[in-house]
Amino acid sequence: MLRKIALHFGLILACVVVVLPPLWALRTSLVPESLAYSTDIFPGWSWENYQGLITKNDFLTHYGNSLIVSLCSVAVAMPFAAATGYAFARFKTGGPAARFIMLATQMLPAVALVLPAFALLRAMGLTNSLVGLTLVYAALNLPFLTWILMSFFEGIPVDLEWAAMTDGASAWGAFRYIVLPVSLPGLAAAAVLGFILSWNEFLFALVLSGPQTATIPVALAALQTSNGVQIGKVSAGVVLAILPLIIASHFIQRYIVKGLTFGSVK
Amino acid sequence: MLTKTSAVCLRKPKPGVAGFDRFRLTGWAFASPGLLALAVVLGFPVIYALMLAFSSFTLMRPALAPFAGIDNFTSVLSDKAFWSAAWLTVKYSLITVAGEFIVGLGIALMLNRVVKTRPLYFALLTIPMAMSPVCVGLIWRMLLQPNLGIVNHLLESWGWPRVDWLGSPTLAFLTMAFIDIWQQMSFVVLILAAGLAALPREPYEAAEMDGARHWQQFWYITLPMLRPVAAITVVIQLINELRTYDLPYVLTRGGPGTATEVLSFFAYRRAFLGLSINEGAAAALALLLIVLAMTVVFFAMLERRR
Amino acid sequence: MLLKNKILCLSGLVMLSAAMGAQAKEVVLRALMEDVPETHIIEQMLPQFEQETGIKVQFEKIGYGDMHDKLVAQLIAPQSYYNLLEVDFLWAGEFPTANWLTDLTPLVKKSKFDTRAFIPSTVSLLNHDPEKLYILPMYNYSMGLIYRTDLLTDKTVAQLYQDATQKTLALPKTLEDYVTLAKFIKQKQGIAGAAMQGQRGDPNSMEFSNYLFAAGGEYLDGKNQVVLNSPAGKQALTLYVDAIKNAAQDGALSATLDDTMRLMCSGKAFSMITYWWMLPQLDNQKACPAVAGKLALAPMPGGHGESGGWGWGIPKNVSPEEKQAAWTFIQWVQSKHVETERALQGHAPVRADVYKDPAVLAKFPYYQTAEQVVATGKSFPIFTYSAQYEDVLGTQLSQVAGGNGSIDAALAESATQLEKLLKK
Numbered sequence: 001m002l003r004k005i006a007l008h009f010g011l012i013l014a015c016v017v018v019v020l021p022p023l024w025a026l027r028t029s030l031v032p033e034s035l036a037y038s039t040d041i042f043p044g045w046s047w048e049n050y051q052g053l054i055t056k057n058d059f060l061t062h063y064g065n066s067l068i069v070s071l072c073s074v075a076v077a078m079p080f081a082a083a084t085g086y087a088f089a090r091f092k093t094g095g096p097a098a099r100f101i102m103l104a105t106q107m108l109p110a111v112a113l114v115l116p117a118f119a120l121l122r123a124m125g126l127t128n129s130l131v132g133l134t135l136v137y138a139a140l141n142l143p144f145l146t147w148i149l150m151s152f153f154e155g156i157p158v159d160l161e162w163a164a165m166t167d168g169a170s171a172w173g174a175f176r177y178i179v180l181p182v183s184l185p186g187l188a189a190a191a192v193l194g195f196i197l198s199w200n201e202f203l204f205a206l207v208l209s210g211p212q213t214a215t216i217p218v219a220l221a222a223l224q225t226s227n228g229v230q231i232g233k234v235s236a237g238v239v240l241a242i243l244p245l246i247i248a249s250h251f252i253q254r255y256i257v258k259g260l261t262f263g264s265v266k
Numbered sequence: 267m268l269t270k271t272s273a274v275c276l277r278k279p280k281p282g283v284a285g286f287d288r289f290r291l292t293g294w295a296f297a298s299p300g301l302l303a304l305a306v307v308l309g310f311p312v313i314y315a316l317m318l319a320f321s322s323f324t325l326m327r328p329a330l331a332p333f334a335g336i337d338n339f340t341s342v343l344s345d346k347a348f349w350s351a352a353w354l355t356v357k358y359s360l361i362t363v364a365g366e367f368i369v370g371l372g373i374a375l376m377l378n379r380v381v382k383t384r385p386l387y388f389a390l391l392t393i394p395m396a397m398s399p400v401c402v403g404l405i406w407r408m409l410l411q412p413n414l415g416i417v418n419h420l421l422e423s424w425g426w427p428r429v430d431w432l433g434s435p436t437l438a439f440l441t442m443a444f445i446d447i448w449q450q451m452s453f454v455v456l457i458l459a460a461g462l463a464a465l466p467r468e469p470y471e472a473a474e475m476d477g478a479r480h481w482q483q484f485w486y487i488t489l490p491m492l493r494p495v496a497a498i499t500v501v502i503q504l505i506n507e508l509r510t511y512d513l514p515y516v517l518t519r520g521g522p523g524t525a526t527e528v529l530s531f532f533a534y535r536r537a538f539l540g541l542s543i544n545e546g547a548a549a550a551l552a553l554l555l556i557v558l559a560m561t562v563v564f565f566a567m568l569e570r571r572r
Numbered sequence: 573m574l575l576k577n578k579i580l581c582l583s584g585l586v587m588l589s590a591a592m593g594a595q596a597k598e599v600v601l602r603a604l605m606e607d608v609p610e611t612h613i614i615e616q617m618l619p620q621f622e623q624e625t626g627i628k629v630q631f632e633k634i635g636y637g638d639m640h641d642k643l644v645a646q647l648i649a650p651q652s653y654y655n656l657l658e659v660d661f662l663w664a665g666e667f668p669t670a671n672w673l674t675d676l677t678p679l680v681k682k683s684k685f686d687t688r689a690f691i692p693s694t695v696s697l698l699n700h701d702p703e704k705l706y707i708l709p710m711y712n713y714s715m716g717l718i719y720r721t722d723l724l725t726d727k728t729v730a731q732l733y734q735d736a737t738q739k740t741l742a743l744p745k746t747l748e749d750y751v752t753l754a755k756f757i758k759q760k761q762g763i764a765g766a767a768m769q770g771q772r773g774d775p776n777s778m779e780f781s782n783y784l785f786a787a788g789g790e791y792l793d794g795k796n797q798v799v800l801n802s803p804a805g806k807q808a809l810t811l812y813v814d815a816i817k818n819a820a821q822d823g824a825l826s827a828t829l830d831d832t833m834r835l836m837c838s839g840k841a842f843s844m845i846t847y848w849w850m851l852p853q854l855d856n857q858k859a860c861p862a863v864a865g866k867l868a869l870a871p872m873p874g875g876h877g878e879s880g881g882w883g884w885g886i887p888k889n890v891s892p893e894e895k896q897a898a899w900t901f902i903q904w905v906q907s908k909h910v911e912t913e914r915a916l917q918g919h920a921p922v923r924a925d926v927y928k929d930p931a932v933l934a935k936f937p938y939y940q941t942a943e944q945v946v947a948t949g950k951s952f953p954i955f956t957y958s959a960q961y962e963d964v965l966g967t968q969l970s971q972v973a974g975g976n977g978s979i980d981a982a983l984a985e986s987a988t989q990l991e992k993l994l995k996k
Contacts, residue, residue: 007376008383014373015390018452022393024416025405034859037414037834084300091293098301100562103501105308107557108315109509109530111537112550116314120307139307142300144502148457151494155464171292182464186495189460192392193453200398202512206638217398222635224404226608227853228830231408238401245396246389249456253385326670326956328648412823413764413835433770433825435974521772522825523971538641539960541666 022242029236036231049232053240057233061212062219063240069130069215070198073137074191081142081190085149086175090158099150102143110203118207133208133215137198144197145190152186153179188252195248199241216241318547325541338548342536348549350524351532352556358443358528359507359560365447366503370454371496375484377455378462388459394452403516406445407432432518435525442517442526446510454499461495462488497568501561508557529553599897600628603656604643606882607633610711611658613917614905621904627897629656636660640959647672647887655894656901657885659707662962664698665955667885673706674886679899680705689908691943694922697951698883707883708902709922714879715782715872716945717750718836718851719743719843722866723757732760743870747786750843750873751811754819757842765819767832767841772970775828777962778878780969781952782845783815784808786874791953791990798994801987809972809979816973825974839863845872847880848945849920851938869941871948879949881922915939922946957993964989 028036032046053059087093117136118127126132160182161174169177180187202217209215220237223230319338321330342348373391377384394402409417410431418428431441469487478486489496511530514520520527533553537546605611611633618629632654634642640663646652647667659667667673680687687695690709698707723729730741736756744750754765769775784791789804799805816824821835835841836854839862844850848869857864871877884902886895904910908925915921915932920942926932927943936942953961965986972982 007379010376011373011380011383011387014369014376015387017448018394019390021405021409021448022397024409028408034837037408037411037838039414039416039419080300080303083296087293087295087297091289091296093290093293093297094301098297100558102301102304103505103561104554104558105304105312106505107509107554107561108312109511109533109550109553111511111530111533112315112318112547113308113311116311119314120310135307139304142304146300147498147502148495151498152461152464154494155461155491157466171296175296185460185464189457192456196395196453199396202398202400217400220398221400222607222638224635224637226606226636226829228833229404231404234401234404235408238397238405241398241401242393242396245392249392250385250389253388325644411831411834412826413821413840414831414838428822430823430825433823433827435825435976438826518826519771519773519966521967521970522770522974523772523976524967535960535963539963540957541960 022238025235025238027235028232029239031232033230033232036235049236050240052230053233053236057219057222059216059219059237059240062214062216065130065209065213066199066215066217066241067244069134069137070195072130072134073141073198074194076134077138077142077145077194078187078191080138081145081194082149082180082187084142085146086153086179088146088150089153090161099147103147106143114203114207117204121208127208128213130209130213133205133213136204136208137201140201140204141194141197145194148190148193149183149186152183152190156182192245192248192252196245199245315547316551318544319551320548321544323544323547325543334544338542338545339552342545342549342552345532347524347527348529348532348552351527351529352552354439354524354527355508355510355529355553356556356560358439358510359504361443362446362450362507363500363503365443366450366454367496367500369447370451370499371458373451373455374458374462375488377459391455392452394449395456397449399449399512400516402445402449403513407517410441433522435522438518438522438525442513445517446507446513450503450506454503457495457499458492461492464495465491493568497565501564504560504564505557508553508560529556598628599655599893600630601656601894601897601901602630602632602654603658604639604654605631605633605658606636606639610882610914610919613914613919616917617905617910617913621901625900625904627900629901644672647889650889652887652889655887655890656898657887658710659698659883659885661697661879661881661883661951661954662958664707664883665700665958668701668704668706669956672888674888674895676705676708676886676899677703679895683899683903685903689923689925690906691922691924691947693879693947693949693951694881697879697881697949697954700954707885708906710882710884710906711920712879712881712922712946712949713847713849713920714881714946714949715778715845715877716848716941717843717845717870717872717877718848718854718867719870720863720866721868723761723842729761732756736760744873747783747808747811747872747874750786751815751819754815754843758819761842763839764821764835764841765843766815767827767835767844768816768820768824769827769829769832770816770820770825770970770973771828772963772966774962774966776969776973777965778880778952779845780808780812780965781878781950782872783812785876785878785950786872787811788874790950796994798987798991800990801983805983805987806979809969809983812969813973813979825970836860837863845877847920848942849918852918852936869938869945871941871945876948876950877945879946879951920946953990953994955994957996961990961993964993 027041029049030045031042032044032048035043088099121127121132121136126135156179160178164174164178165171200217202221205215205218209218216237220234223234317330320334322332322334323330377387380387397405409415412418412428412430412433422428430437432438465488470483473483473487509530510528514526514528514531518526520531529549530553533546533549536549537543611631615631622628643654643657646654687705694709694712698709699705724741724743733739733741733756737752744753757763757765769779784805787804787808789800789802789808791798791800793799821827821841829846832844832846833850833854836844837860851867851869854860855864855867886898906923908923911919911921911923911926912929912932915926915929916935921927924943927939932939952958968982968986971977972979
């Protein structure tokens with residue numbers, strides 16, 4: 001019983017530290033801009049920040065763009081990442097070199113890659129389009145997702161696939177019907193990660209998109225004007241940007257918490 | 267007892283088939299779509315970036331030729347500022363990754379033990395991840411504003427002195443590290459919670475029957491089984507932290523003095539203020555080599571302790 | 573953000589093709605503009621221009637950080653998408669050196685446009701070749717002193733000041749007096765004497781420039797030699813460090829304009845050195861009730877402050893028709909009539925006659941002082957690497973203000989770095 005209390009105390013403490021800044025952002029978003037730095041908790045109530053974002057800064061368009069690009073880039077990247085991760089985990093394809101080179105593409109600061117990426121997309125006629133950005137994000141996130149899934153696959157006992165293959169399944173069959181279901185927590189976590197990486201990415205979005213196809217990070221960064229930071233609107237944008245993630249992680253919960261079927265080996 | 271995870275088991279050839287070749291081919295069949303896609307989309311940018319590092323391309327003279335050999339590198343590496351930025355970046359990455367991992371693991375372990383309230387905790391704990399680094403910087407700047415911010419206001423109302431969070435050279439570095447840990451830890455929680463949830467139950471049941479205590483179960487069962495996932499989390503975080511740019515840019519612009527000047531800043535100064543894209547690319551490449559070296563060292567350490 | 577923007581511009585660099593239909597029979601002017609009130613004021617008047625001349629004008633508005641790179645990308649390409657340019661004074665060295673701008677002198681001669689109407693300091697801020705005119709002034713952001721009148725006229729404060737310094741409390745005339753007053757206010761009145769922007773880079777190098785000019789110092793002499801390391805320069809840096817340590821708000825080393833503006837607005841600072849047109853934003857009952865009616869503007873104590881400004885330019889890589897159309901627009905938008913109309917909306921003028929216009933003065937009486945601020949302003953060194961020097965100088969200032977190293981060393985290093993960059 002004491003253990004339970006200590007557990008919950010620890011978690012509540014962690015939640016408080018984690019949640020207070022966004023809560024303050026929520027508060028600031030509902031307060032007029034000029035009172036943003038007031039030390040009262042609620043010096044005044046106003047919707048002006050949300051209104052301003054939506055009417056003057058075209059925020060809903062950017063929001064929609066972010067949603068489309070993030071969801072699609074994950075949908076596109078995951079199959080590739082899963083297949084390649086499986087190859088790395090079980091078949092050691094390409095040896096240590098392949099996986100490290102793949103990872104090494106992530107080690108260059110984005111700055112160095114954006115400019116040639118722009119040239120490439122321009123040649124394909126995909127600049128200023130959500131399709132172009134989706135493809136780039138899918139490719140950018142692929143190495144990380146591959147590595148994460150690879151590590152999850154490595155953690156699954158190989159007996160399961162072996163049992164299936166002894167029963168006559170092909171490698172693909174074993175992968176599709178045995179490994180994938182069992183690795184649902186890993187897939188879910190990777191999907192959320194991929195979504196977040198795309199949702200928060202700034203540099204490529206700035207370069208590769210135009211006024212109509214800009215995403216949320218670009219829109220919010222523009223709120224730093226030479227006349228000061230419009231912190232009220234930034235806070236409103238942050239609050240709106242967090243919402244899909246809360247929904248997504250609640251949804252993903254089930255897969256991560258779900259009891260797993262290791263008993264099937266017996 | 268614990269199943270082997272190596273691919274050796276899968277190599278058991280099916281009857282009547284040249285097992286080895288088929289094995290390799292299957293592997294490549296799985297991997298080639300992803301690798302190909304990556305090569306197409308990222309290949310050109312990466313190669314071009316490398317070419318820039320060896321070129322004479324500047325904003326004033328935007329042409330690749332003549333080939334500059336290692337001139338850019340000597341210029342960059344002979345700058346004292348490069349080495350102090352590199353050292354600062356390494357220190358920063360080690361502190362933040364260690365912090366994120368320890369805190370994240372602790373929280374993930376606690377999360378693993380609760381059942382009914384887990385969705386609620388989980389939803390709250392993953393919020394920081396959903397904020398882009400620029401927003402994290404802006405919101406925290408608001409909180410930590412020395413004269414008008416809520417944090418100092420609370421400190422003062424409890425009778426403590428105001429703290430110069432981002433203006434004091436010593437404190438700025440630590441404050442930035444704290445904010446980074448605050449945000450990145452939620453990502454670590456996500457991955458490790460998933461990793462913990464994926465662990466099989468049998469070893470724990472067996473251990474309970476043998477009378478093993480909780481910390482023993484943690485040390486001898488959880489940690490080893492979590493190793494692959496934990497290792498990759500550390501590596502990914504290390505790579506991200508070494509390349510960090512947005513947070514220092516928003517919080518301090520590399521100041522006060524050079525207290526928070528990380529290596530990606532140095533590359534930015536060379537490329538965009540100094541208008542020498544070639545040197546900036548060389549600095550970026552140097553950063554890549556540092557990251558690669560640290561990653562390889564980390565994996566080597568991991569292998570040795572197997 | 574500056575970084576990202578640079579990337580954008582570089583992308584265009586690699587691109588090599590940038591034009592988007594400049595062969596249209598009807599010329600459309602396209603300009604990349606900073607998203608600030610000045611731009612909005614002109615935007616509202618664009619329909620007027622179109623009616624008078626038949627030329628359409630499109631403004632693309634973005635934040636300052638993104639502008640430079642996006643522009644340069646176009647200027648390097650065979651043909652520029654933007655055929656009308658808004659140029660910041662910090663780029664006024666880089667753009668002409670790189671040969672990206674059309675010389676306006678023949679255009680001025682042909683249309684007999686009277687450039688003497690502009691305040692000289694605004695023109696010299698943007699044009700460093702005496703033989704050529706590349707950029708015509710658009711609006712200025714010269715820096716002066718905004719201060720609290722209520723504290724200066726308060727009898728109790730005056731008495732305390734008299735006791736402490738044996739001087740009468742009045743608006744300071746020299747830099748030294750200013751710093752003394754600011755320190756006094758911080759010690760005895762419990763609020764910051766000066767709200768200072770100590771963040772490394774543009775904030776602190778601009779602020780320090782005011783101190784330098786106010787102390788009688790200079791970055792460069794008439795022959796482009798670095799004279800920063802002089803007795804005046806040393807005094808300026810000493811007073812700057814003194815101010816930031818003993819007169820400024822807590823945490824000044826990480827403060828930007830956003831921070832100092834909010835501090836001033838909340839009444840927790842006596843003064844700030846800033847763009848003169850911040851006055852109406854602060855002296856505003858709705859936005860800053862704590863200080864509305866209690867603020868005034870003055871030129872920098874010591875007589876000279878730091879000037880900044882934006883101007884209009886015409887790129888070289890566009891067709892002659894576009895150049896002509898752009899010139900028509902520039903003449904129109906900077907004519908007395910149009911500029912006066914802009915001023916009535918809150919624009920910061922660059923023509924001397926607009927400052928003297930009765931309607932403008934009736935609406936904004938402090939524009940008289942503003943004209944002085946603009947006329948006496950001096951400039952940060954403008955050359956290809958101005959932005960880099962801002963960062964270099966900013967680092968030195970930030971370090972010495974944080975207690976790291978000596979004033980002599982910081983001053984010497986700042987001068988050396990400037991010489992190095994000038995030679996580059």
